[in-house]
Amino acid sequence: MIYHESQGIYLLMKYFKILIIYSLITTSINSYANLIDINNFYNSEVTNLDWLMLTETQNMSYNEVTYKIETGELKGWRYATGYEFENLLTSLGGRPRATCTTEINYCGPNPASRSAIISMLDKIGITNPSQFSVDQESLGLISDTNSSGLYHHVAQLSYNSYSGYAWTHLGIQKLKSEKQSTIGSFIVKETSVPEPSTLSILILALVSLSLMKHTKVTK
Secondary structure, eight states: OHHHHHHHHHHHHHHHHHHHHHHHHHHHHHHHHHHTTGGGEEEETTTTEEEEOGGGSTTOOHHHHHHHHHHTTTTTOEEOOHHHHHHHHHHTTOOOOTTSOTTOOSOTTOHHHHHHHHHHHHHHOOSSOSBTTBSEEEEEEEEEEOTTSSEEEEEEEEEETTTTEEEEEEEEEEETTOOOTTOEEOEEEEOOOOOHHHHHHHHHHHHHHHHHHHHHHHO
């Protein structure tokens, strides 16, 4: 009788082990799928947001990007606000200057802000390289709109290596249906954290293996 009970426990643990292994494989596949595009976004630990590279949405209108978000191609992503844009710049060392013109908060040859802007250009992608007097420039739509709600603001980062002048701008506006080859979209999502279920499965796996070993010893 003891043998049969032990055998039953052994079979139960065996099936349970198979189930755990299957769950681990499934979890790993899902995790890998979520990390395929890891090189296409920048993770900001300060803002706790992932920032999609502007080049991923370059030459797309606000409506086109919104459609991709709603249909699942960009599931989990959303448009960044002007506040989040400036918060990211500040997290990289940028400092607002009172001497900037209207709509411009970060400007001039200020070393800290210049370094932050150059860093941000590198992290989010350049949409308008080597144009006119500007060496590097990134432009992206944000969620903020004008008073009518018909136009969305465009956040701009620019840097001129010759003069050492760098600045940001939030005054450009585009219609929801309007697109431009040099403009992308500032898309973000909350930084994902490891799912507790994965840790739970690992713990259950260890417990299962321990029980199986104990059952064999009893037999």
